[in-house]
Amino acid sequence: MKRKLILKNFCIVDEDSDFIGSVVVEDGLISNVIHQPYIDDADQIIEGHGLTLMPAFVDLHAHFRDPGFPEKETLESASLAAAAGGYGTVVCMANTKPVTDTVEKALALKNRSDNLGLIDLYPVLSLTKNMDGKELSGITALDTKQNTIRMLSEDGRDVADDSIFLAAFAEARRLGIPVSCHCDAGGPEADAAKKAGKGREMWSRIEENVAVKRAIELGKKMGAHVHIAHVSTKESVNMIREAKRQLSRADASSSYSLTCEATPHHIALTEDDAHALGDESYGRVNPSLRSEEDRRAIIEAILDGTIDAIATDHAPHSETDKAGGAPGFTGLETGFAVSFTELTGEGSALENSITVDRKTIDLKRLSFLMSANPARILGLADRGRIAAGLRADLVIADTEALWTVKSEPFKSRGKNSPFRGRTLQGKILLTLHGGCIVYDTRS
Numbered sequence: 373m374k375r376k377l378i379l380k381n382f383c384i385v386d387e388d389s390d391f392i393g394s395v396v397v398e399d400g401l402i403s404n405v406i407h408q409p410y411i412d413d414a415d416q417i418i419e420g421h422g423l424t425l426m427p428a429f430v431d432l433h434a435h436f437r438d439p440g441f442p443e444k445e446t447l448e449s450a451s452l453a454a455a456a457g458g459y460g461t462v463v464c465m466a467n468t469k470p471v472t473d474t475v476e477k478a479l480a481l482k483n484r485s486d487n488l489g490l491i492d493l494y495p496v497l498s499l500t501k502n503m504d505g506k507e508l509s510g511i512t513a514l515d516t517k518q519n520t521i522r523m524l525s526e527d528g529r530d531v532a533d534d535s536i537f538l539a540a541f542a543e544a545r546r547l548g549i550p551v552s553c554h555c556d557a558g559g560p561e562a563d564a565a566k567k568a569g570k571g572r573e574m575w576s577r578i579e580e581n582v583a584v585k586r587a588i589e590l591g592k593k594m595g596a597h598v599h600i601a602h603v604s605t606k607e608s609v610n611m612i613r614e615a616k617r618q619l620s621r622a623d624a625s626s627s628y629s630l631t632c633e634a635t636p637h638h639i640a641l642t643e644d645d646a647h648a649l650g651d652e653s654y655g656r657v658n659p660s661l662r663s664e665e666d667r668r669a670i671i672e673a674i675l676d677g678t679i680d681a682i683a684t685d686h687a688p689h690s691e692t693d694k695a696g697g698a699p700g701f702t703g704l705e706t707g708f709a710v711s712f713t714e715l716t717g718e719g720s721a722l723e724n725s726i727t728v729d730r731k732t733i734d735l736k737r738l739s740f741l742m743s744a745n746p747a748r749i750l751g752l753a754d755r756g757r758i759a760a761g762l763r764a765d766l767v768i769a770d771t772e773a774l775w776t777v778k779s780e781p782f783k784s785r786g787k788n789s790p791f792r793g794r795t796l797q798g799k800i801l802l803t804l805h806g807g808c809i810v811y812d813t814r815s
C-alpha cells in the first residue's frame with residue numbers, strides 16, 4: 373500500500389507557476405498537482421490555509437566543516453540547519469580536514485548524509501590533492517557515469533598554476549560538471565596593492581576582479597563549465613554579463629558555459645554593515661562586503677538574469693574563531709528570509725528593513741534562483757520545481773511572517789550571523805525531504 377500525503381489548498385509557487393491548489397505525495401514523489409479545491413482520502417493531510425508551498429531550495433555553496441572542525445559544525449548540525457532553512461539539496465565544499473580530494477572520501481561523506489536522511493548532500497571534490505595546487509586530485513579517477521560529484525572546486529584558493537588549472541578544467545569537461553571558482557586568490561596586482569599599504573577593500577576587490585577574468589579565460593580555453601561563486605564586485609558582474617553576451621553569439625558546439633551565484637549577505641549588506649559588525653571579526657567574510665554601488669550592481673544582475681542562482685556560502689564558526697577574524701557567516705537558516713525580504717520588496721515597509729532598492733522580483737523568480745536553476749546547474753532534473761514525477765522536496769513558508777533573527781535557536785553550531793537583531797519577512801514552517809517531514813514548527 374502506497375502512503376499518501378496531501379498538501380491541501382496552498383498557494384503553490386515554483387519558477388513558472390503561482391496558483392491555489394493541492395499537491396499529492398506518494399512514495400517520496402509528487403504524484404499529482406491539482407489546480408482546484410481538492411478533497412480526497414489520504415494517510416495524512418496538511419491544510420494550507422493560504423500558506424505558500426514551494427520546491428525545497430538547492431544550495432550550490434556551503435561549508436559543513438565535517439570532517440575536522442566539530443567546534444564549528446558537524447554533518448548533523450549542518451543538515452538540521454539546512455532542513456530548517458528549507459534546503460533539500462546542498463553542495464558542500466572540500467575544505468575539510470582532511471580535504472575531500474578522493475572519490476572515497478566524498479562517498480564516505482555522502483553515505484553518512486544519506487543515513488541521516490535530512491537532505492541530499494553533494495560533496496565537492498577539490499581540484500588538486502590536499503588543495504596544494506600541485507597535482508590533480510581524485511577527479512582523474514572519476515567515472516563519467518558517476519552521479520555523486522556534481523561540482524568541483526578548490527574553494528578559496530583556485531589554482532595558481534595555469535597548466536594545472538587547465539588540466540582540472542579538462543577533467544571537468546570530460547565529466548560534464550561545473551568548476552566553482554571562488555575567485556578570491558591573490559595575484560601580483562593584489563600583492564602590490566597590499567604591499568603599498570592599501571586597505572582590504574581595495575586589494576580584495578583586485579583579487580576578485582583578476583581571478584574572475586582568469587577563470588573565465590581559462591574555462592573558455594578548455595571548453596569547461598565555469599561557475600563563479602559569490603560574485604560581489606560591480607566589475608566582476610560586468611565581466612560576467614559581457615562574457616555571457618559573447619557566449620550567446622558563440623559556436624553552439626562549444627562545451628564552454630558560464631554561470632554564477634550571489635549570496636544573501638552580498639545582496640543585503642555593505643561595507644558599512646561590516647564596519648558596524650567589526651571589520652576584522654563579526655563583519656569579516658570572503659569576498660568582503662562591498663560598497664552600496666556594488667550591492668546595487670548585484671541586484672541589477674539578478675534582475676537582468678546575469679546572476680543564475682542564490683547560494684548561501686554557509687560558513688559556520690565558533691565564537692572564538694569568529695571573534696578572532698575567521699571569515700564567513702552562518703547562512704542556511706536565514707538564506708530564504710534575507711533574499712525574500714531584500715528582493716521581493718515585501719519587507720520595504722519594515723521599521724529596520726534592509727531593503728533600499730525599489731526594484732523587485734516576484735516569488736516565482738526567487739524560486740527560480742533558489743531551486744530550479746541551481747538544480748539545473750547541477751544537472752538534477754528530478755527536483756527544483758513542483759510537477760508530477762519529481763521528488764517531494766518541498767517547503768511550506770509563511771511569507772507574511774515577520775521575525776527577528778536570534779542565533780541561539782539556530783540548529784547550526786555557527787551562530788555567526790550578520791543578521792542578528794534584524795527583522796526579516798518570510799519564515800520556513802515545514803520542510804519535506806523525499807516526502808518525509810524533516811523540519812516542522814507546527815507542533
Ligand SMILES: [Zn+2]
Pocket residue numbers: 433434435465685687
Ligand atoms: Zn565558500
